[in-house]
Amino acid sequence: MKKSALKWLTTVPVAVALAVSLAACGGAATTGTGSPTDALAGSDQVSLDKYTTKDVTALEKIDKAALGLIVPGTITVGTxxxxxxNIFIDKSGKFTGYDNELLRAMAEKLGLKVEFKSTDFAALLSxxxxxxFDVGSSSISTTDARRKSVAFTNGYDFGYMAVVAKTDAAVKGFKDLTKxxxxxxxxxxxxxxxxxxxLKFEPVRFSDYNTAYANLKNGQVDAWVAPSQQATGQVKDGDGTAIVESVVNTQNFTAYAVNSGNKPLTDALNSALDAVVADGTWSKLTKQWYPTRVTPADWSPGSKAVTVPKG
Incomplete structure (x- = not known):
């Protein structure tokens, strides 16, 4: 199989924190979400290969008029x-980050423009x-539960999950989390x-990453369970915090979300993803945004037909 199974919670070296300047604002936690479905249920490797397409439609055969875009010629993206x-606004006001720059490159292959609009993750899939939105861009893990409401492209990234805590805290990893x-x-x-x-614990839920991290720094919470990519973007020298454990999660690859009724757009994005993998753009952007991260040897992006260029 193109993407063979990796053990869930396989410990990897903690990535070096990126020096990104952020304005972390305070705020109150949201209330409980009721009974969310288990995001990891039914997401074994057989399921992943089932969802990864065998190949894609050639770019020149994509009918741009049939993509069902909200604005013809433009992909409207919630991020x-x-x-x-992965996904943020830089100092100049531009939506950027690994996920969004990869999507820009894919849209260019299709001859389309991209317009990004900000939203909260909790609302994005709905x-x-x-x-x-035509597309959701937010390092979205492609769980079976989420596939009931939206469609996904082929995977463009694997995931990490991290525990962030104060440097002097008793929490040193997932095993230290208790009720x-x-x-x-x-x-x-x-x-x-x-x-x-x-874990069967009741977390303190926040609407965004800035607020979750701010509440860890000010001591309102003891630990933050976060995507490792976002954790490396938040933790800075002098914060008194650290990524105490980071684990591989390839069991749910990350992908772009598309309306489940818009197969032409999903197919077009899959074609564009294979194109940016084949020409080296995926590798270039991955190195640019994750300079210290090691991609698992038995994981690769796109359809089963495309190969990441060596070197």
Missing amino acids: LSDAPP QVANKQ DTRIAVVQGTVQDDYVTNT
Whole structure:
């Protein structure tokens, strides 16, 4: 199989924190989300290969008039503004980050423009399902539960999950989390589901990454279970915090969300993804945004037909 199984919670070296300047604002946690479904249920490797397409349509055969875009010629994208290095707004006001720059490159292959609009993660998938956005871009883990409401492209990235804590805290990893630990998560994320349904703890839910991290720094929570990419974008020297454990999660690859009724757009994005993998753009952007990260040898992006160029 193109993407062979990796053990969930396989410990990897913690990535070096990126020096990204952020304005972390305070704020109150949201209330509980009821009974979210287990994000990891049914997401074994057989399922992943089932969802990864065998091949894609040739770019020149894509009918741009049939893509069902909200604005013809433009992909309207819902994304986040506060989750570097994946999805954020830079100092010039530009939506950027690994996920968004990759999507820009894919749109260029299709001869389309991209317009990004900011939203909260908890609302993003429903907004794609309701056709407020053509695409959702937010390092979205492609769980079976989420596939009930939206469609996904082939995977463009694998995931990490991290525990962030104060440097002098007793929490040094996932094994130290207990029912008495005040655990921050962003509402509606895989981390929310993991803490709630797998660990069976009640987390403190926040609407965005900035606020979750700010509440860790000020001591309102004891730990933050976060996507490792976003954790590296938040933690800075002098914060008194650290990524105490980071683990590989390839069981749910990350992909762009598309309305489940818009197969032409999903197919077109899959074609564009294979194109940017084949020409080296995916590798270039991955190195640019994740300079210290090691990609698992048995994981690769795009369809089963495309190969990441060596070198």
